[in-house]
Amino acid sequence: MKEQVNHIDIFRYMEEWAPRKLAYDWDSVGLQVGSYNHKVKKVMVTLDVMESVVDEAIAESVNLIISHHPMLFKPLNQLNLDTPKGRMIKKLVENDITVYSAHTNLDIASGGVNDILCEYIGIENTEVLLKEKAEHLFKVVVYVPETHADVVREALAKSGAGHIGNYSHCTFQSDGQGTFKPLEGTNPFIGEEGQLEYVDEVKIETIAQEGKLSETISELVKAHPYEEPAYDVFPLRNEGQQYGIGRIGTLPVAMSLKELGEKVKQELEMEHIRITGDFNKKVRKVAVLGGSGEKYIHLAKQRGADVYITGDMSFHYAQDAWQMGLSVIDAGHYIEKVMKDRTKDYLNKRLKDLSIDVITSNTKTDPFQFI
Template sequence: MSVKLSDVIRSIETVAPKNLAEDWDNVGLQVGASKQVIERILITLDVTVDVVAEAVDKKADLIIAHHPFIFNGLKTLSADYQKGQIITQLIKNDIALYVAHTNLDKAENGLNDYLAHLLGLKSIQTLDPSDPKSYFKLVVYAPAEATDKIIDVFGKNGAGSIGDYDYCTYRSSGIGTFRPLQGANPFIGEVDAITSVDEDRIEAIVPEELLKQLILQLKKNHPYEEMAYDIIPLENGKFINQNGLGKIGRLENPLKSQDFIDHVKKILNLPSLRGAGVIPETIRRVALCSGSGADMIGLAKAKKADVLITGDLKHHDGQRALENNFWVLDAGHFGTEKCVAECFKAIIKAGLKENCPEMIIAEASKDFIINY
């Protein structure tokens, strides 16, 4: 199955819009063109020479990575350096590169949600919520025979997504009136004559970042020369926002601390874990932050977590955990984020459904840190 790269990007950014990313981050399309046709995707945590070689060998058209390959402006593309070699190979083999990083970390149903579900947490909430999204209700008026098409445009462009449901719309019927003026080219009616038409009012909730593109697509597909629509600001974002860093939830059944360690090692397929602080006897409430989240020790403690799971734990992070009478488990940066490949696959499959291209998890994606 082949799709346009723009469709793959839309499926990801419906869940993890770029405006969720931290200011210092660099996300989005880094190599390639959005009109490119994609048949095979290689998914990785990091972009390395070996990962690109695997993409070439497996004839992938697109690499999707979690960590940005290009962070700052490049001063050279010389193949004497690894970055130059990688970019040269990507362009030479017509392989696009797309990155979703902190926007995926912070997104509701993004990486941290995926990790929380993987560990079996229930009643999951965001550990450090970001500012709430702005939501709007978009109302469109159309002749009844066009309603199904309008609803399809709503759904395909991310409108009407509420929790685990999409295509959530409401319609009501009425009579619309209008009079085409001189110079108009009406779909229904005649110039200078008042026309009454059976119309539907179709409405759905839309995040602000998707609103402009949705309206453009609706205008392209609406039968009328001038589409009538209303944009109504909502307060819902204050109540339904779950974007932000980290997650906190509870285990269905409490575990003894050693049993919990074994559980995390098994789920994340890790031979060992590091830890610091004061180990509680029983674990019920669990906080987590994929990658580097030791700065959330205080917040996790304040929200009454029994433990924080993260990576990149440093000496003074351990000291802070001890001083807070709190337990932190270090499952590694790679260990807490390698599940991003399955997370990407799930998001893209949900967005593209039966139009999904082949997706491969990179075998060359490895932990850079080696225990000897």
Template sequence: MSKSLTGQELVKMFEHWAPKSIAMEGDKIGLHAGTLNKKINKVMVTLDVLENVVDEAIEKNADFIFAHHPFIFKPLNKVSRDDEKGRIIEKLIKHDITVYVAHTNLDMADGGMNDMLMDALGIQNRNVLIEMGKEELYKIVVFVPVSHQEEVREALGNSGAGHIGLYSHCTFQTQGQGTFKPLEGTNPYIGSQGELEKVDEVRMETIVPKYLLTQVLKAAEEAHPYEEMAYDLYPLGNEGQSYGLGRIGKLDEAMTLKEFAEHVKKSLDVPALRVVGDLHRQVRIVGVIGGDGNKFASQVKRKGADVFITGDVYYHTAHDAMGLGLNLIDPGHHVEKVMKNGVKHYLEKQCQNKDVEFIASTANTEPFQFI
């Protein structure tokens, strides 16, 4: 049976994939306009929030815009119909359209925007290019009566705990005996007030990233039969999954810089691109950072890349790359448009049993023309 979906529920599903905690400091992510506390019917995924995009959302009856680039990045001094942002805000409010933004958290997420670019280029053997950190991990130990161990295990796994590599619902349990005495004012699931109760219980333990702790504990408490769930939390020294900007990978076969540039142009669907380097030189190790990756050129070279694909390359960055012996390909910033269908497909998969439609914006937000 199909079920409705709220903005809060949608964001929770998305942030399980790309949590806010991995976004770069100061990034303007999250809710930009409207409310998450409403039922949503149609979500439009877009790279940018421009006036033509909002007009498209209105025309297609979308009530939620999921964007990659922040709509409000700097504080607004006014909201006026005389400028585009003012008109956009007016239209969003008038038509009850929510705008939610996922920027660098989507860039860094496993399977996120930079992985989407690598997929488009056909590069499967890849790793994080510029590591920004690792997940903080905790061990959660829950004490549960034997009768409810399967329900609690499912709740833990379904809410994100117990994921190790490509495996989910990873737990370990040992059986023992729990004791408790319900005091005055309690309504115990098992036992009677004032009497010591002994219950066969399971000590169930699993691993959970810090950013999921709240939702994992909530899910476990909802599945647990007791009024008060007994549990322990332990911070771990284990290294969690790395996250960071960009990806680095290897082509199946080396090709010349010119051949690879043509491949990039076709794969990322751009009418033109800029290239720095010897067009006849062989390249195989490829570094990619969607958007503006100017300040990372030297780090990309140290990682062993033959060629670095990024947008908005500055004149002096190009000179520096030449001095480093690093080839550059600049296909523009707008190639991040790959996220539109990527995010759409992810959300559709997560919401298969929900009464909501997802569409990718078709409005053109590329500011440059090529003549």
């Protein structure tokens, strides 16, 4: 890793985890205010960007804020410095602080907000609740001298190719013989100019995801000993990793709805939750959608969920879920705060050996109080 890290490098790291292409079209992700090219000094991760959070960033000498909820979700028609948003933007600009947001892309991403929530609560064997898209897969076939087969295979794996489930380095190889004649002006690794060569080669086949295909080809070419490596790329009908909103899985053992509610409250450190349904009902299959997930109650029921954990459940949606026999645990939108520590840990791993501090905001941005 280079010694100087700019804001755009942090953005790239975030988008390796939560690619921007996963975000909904209506969402506002990426750079919100600031610069791509300033040097990173100190990073702060927050759920929301509010004036109090900006004040905290200033006090902590932070120059890059990573948030989940976009600061500029709706277009600004005017920049009135007398409003809370205007004052906040003024402070950001005056103190040279950049803001970047990863929202629905971090919700949908593998290992993102919904997976983190499942991990906290103890939900296992998870699947996507609502599939939005699946990664396109390609077969990459390369022909390489036997002496360099392992080197090229390792390069493919390093690029992300050949990963199937929890297995890496997944390839198939077969032996054969390649022919070529180096023409004038070439500098062949094997053979001589103007002479037809017969070389014992290995054909290596593997699978690459669409998003990593360019990197796979680049690593293949760099590792291959030939000036002009021979390789083929074939689109496949197989579906790759599925992406979508929400998760559904099972608890290790069934428990009562009340017990699960207490577990959610404790593990997510919430002062208050709302529950619909019979407290004594045994539940095991659980759907989870951080943020506002009321639109998906019918899907959760259709997928066989006993209970649906989400936030911002309005009265009539809660009533509908109750009547159809789907219990609901409304733990509030603020449960998405779990992204703060996980994002901090992720960035610290990417920035190891560099003297860049990554901290989480201590400012509470949940607007609700309970009496």
